[in-house]
Amino acid sequence: MNTLLQQVSEQQLAGFILVLARVSPLFVLAPIFSSRMLPARARGVVAVAISFGLAPLALHGQHVDTDAMQLAGLIGKELLVGLAYSFALAAVFAAISVAGSLMDTAMGFSMGSLIDPITGTQSPILTQLYAMVGVLVFIAINGDHWMIEGLARSYQLVPINKFPSIGAIVGGADKSFVSIFGSAIELAAPVMLAVLLTDCAMGLVARVMPQLNVFAVGFPAKIAVGLLVMGVSLPFVGGWIGDQVQVSVSSALQSIHVA
Numbered sequence: 001m002n003t004l005l006q007q008v009s010e011q012q013l014a015g016f017i018l019v020l021a022r023v024s025p026l027f028v029l030a031p032i033f034s035s036r037m038l039p040a041r042a043r044g045v046v047a048v049a050i051s052f053g054l055a056p057l058a059l060h061g062q063h064v065d066t067d068a069m070q071l072a073g074l075i076g077k078e079l080l081v082g083l084a085y086s087f088a089l090a091a092v093f094a095a096i097s098v099a100g101s102l103m104d105t106a107m108g109f110s111m112g113s114l115i116d117p118i119t120g121t122q123s124p125i126l127t128q129l130y131a132m133v134g135v136l137v138f139i140a141i142n143g144d145h146w147m148i149e150g151l152a153r154s155y156q157l158v159p160i161n162k163f164p165s166i167g168a169i170v171g172g173a174d175k176s177f178v179s180i181f182g183s184a185i186e187l188a189a190p191v192m193l194a195v196l197l198t199d200c201a202m203g204l205v206a207r208v209m210p211q212l213n214v215f216a217v218g219f220p221a222k223i224a225v226g227l228l229v230m231g232v233s234l235p236f237v238g239g240w241i242g243d244q245v246q247v248s249v250s251s252a253l254q255s256i257h258v259a
Contacts, residue, residue: 010066015059018160020051021075022058023151025082029090030147031138050148058155065161077163081256084169085154088252089147091176092244096134098180099187100127106188106195107226108219126230130187133234137241150249154256162258172255176248183244187237194229198222 026033027043034043065071103109104126138144158164202218 011064012055012059014064014066014071015062015160016051016055017071018064018074018078019055019058020047021078022082022154023047023051023054025079025086026050026147026151029083029086031089031093032135032144033147034090035135054148054152054155057152058160062160074161078160080169081154081158081164082151084164084173084256085151085252087173088176088248088255089245091180092183092241092248093131093134095180095183095244096130096187096241097127098184100130102184102188103130103191103226103230106192107223109223130237133237134241137238138245140238141242141245143245146245146249150253153253157253157256158258164256164258168255168257172251175255176251187240190233191226191229194225195222198225 024047027047028034033046038046065074107126109125198221199218202221205212205217
């Protein structure tokens, strides 16, 4: 009887460690969960709490090999699955930050940088603004719920004692990485086009009125036009972010399946 209880407790402990290994990458790459505004201890507590909630679903009817070598291989596999899932979500917010950086460069704000509280790195003003908008939209559409629900669905695609297809995971990560710049251009295109037209107009004015100091007039004009267009396009940005979060969760789950 004691031997049976010991085996059951070992199975449960090993299973919980495997679930925690799949959940942990969320707190390294995924939006909100990986924010530097959350203390490391708080992120650790939340990771353990989510693992406790997912453990019954992940371990239902599954046998976990408690051999040291087998367990180490399963932990590595779980980390890989968690990283593949989190990377697709992180790519959406990377595109938002790149779009803000492109607009900062076009409007001349890239010369001033502040500490971004989300990533803990220095970034220009509009990059931080778009990152904050992305976080607000993510919270408003219950993106955190979608992330956890998608992670729970991943156990149906790749059970805790099965190994995923490495080729599919690499293909999904490559697709997410390639889409970052294209998505950033989609977000920044209205502002960049407006600033480009403003530059063209200032060039024509300089040819017609050479005595006018175009630099003194053009710089505030670019900022005013860029901020105006950005304000008008922000509602569409919110809708785009909501759609992309749903697409990223679906794409991440499509790239995760048993080999």
